[in-house]
Amino acid sequence: DGGITQSPKYLFRKEGQNVTLSCEQNLNHDAMYWYRQDPGQGLRLIYYSQIVNDFQKGDIAEGYSVSREKKESFPLTVTSAQKNPTAFYLCASSIWGGDATGELFFGEGSRLTVL
Amino acid sequence: GDSVTQMEGPVTLSEEAFLTINCTYTATGYPSLFWYVQYPGEGLQLLLKATKADDKGSNKGFEATYRKETTSFHLEKGSVQVSDSAVYFCALSAPLMDSSYKLIFGSGTRLLVRP
Numbered sequence: 374d375g376g377i378t379q380s381p382k383y384l385f386r387k388e389g390q391n392v393t394l395s396c397e398q399n400l401n402h403d404a405m406y407w408y409r410q411d412p413g414q415g416l417r418l419i420y421y422s423q424i425v426n427d428f429q430k431g432d433i434a435e436g437y438s439v440s441r442e443k444k445e446s447f448p449l450t451v452t453s454a455q456k457n458p459t460a461f462y463l464c465a466s467s468i469w470g471g472d473a474t475g476e477l478f479f480g481e482g483s484r485l486t487v488l
Numbered sequence: 489g490d491s492v493t494q495m496e497g498p499v500t501l502s503e504e505a506f507l508t509i510n511c512t513y514t515a516t517g518y519p520s521l522f523w524y525v526q527y528p529g530e531g532l533q534l535l536l537k538a539t540k541a542d543d544k545g546s547n548k549g550f551e552a553t554y555r556k557e558t559t560s561f562h563l564e565k566g567s568v569q570v571s572d573s574a575v576y577f578c579a580l581s582a583p584l585m586d587s588s589y590k591l592i593f594g595s596g597t598r599l600l601v602r603p
């Protein structure tokens with residue numbers, strides 16, 4: 374079955390450590406996204422990428438970094454510069470181009486807790 | 489900028505009651521509109537969508553109509569079930585500078601259905 378796989382599902386980190394969240398998709402989608410979800414705040418866009426080796430900052434990119442070396446993969450690194458990293462992180466993908474409506478397909482999410 | 493406002497929860501209903509979750513939006517263009525559902529500990533799943541004015545999206549007994557004149561996309565269901573208990577997000581697609589899209593989400597409405 375096609376879909377988006379995020380790992381790990383749960384992650385604990387000490388302050389000052391960088392962590393990387395994995396996101397893999399087999400939907401053959403060009404565009405991939407990372408959102409952050411906090412209680413009662415909906416989702417906010419961190420980074421997005423339309424094509425391999427290219428990505429753009431979203432609304433809350435500070436303290437995060439990404440790479441897009443393969444079409445299928447879009448890992449997110451939460452760096453020690455992120456002031457409040459405890460959150461639920463969601464990866465998504467979509468088609469891009471003439472038929473695109475903006476519909477996103479989401480993974481199951483990764484919950485990061487900073488101890 | 490573009491934004492989505494949805495009614496605050498939680499919304500608590502008895503099984504078989506009628507459901508309405510209000511959603512209004514602000515957008516400069518003509519976005520596509522979406523309702524996503526999130527079950528505890530999971531990612532978001534697309535519930536329904538509408539891509540132009542007067543379109544009605546429907547799925548699993550849920551419906552929403554794209555009303556341009558009132559900039560609304562209210563979610564309705566005639567008879568809710570306990571299994572409908574979840575968080576519901578209204579969203580619109582906002583075009584980005586580079587011809588891709590991002591979704592802008594409301595803050596979510598938690599629905600609790602009691603037997």
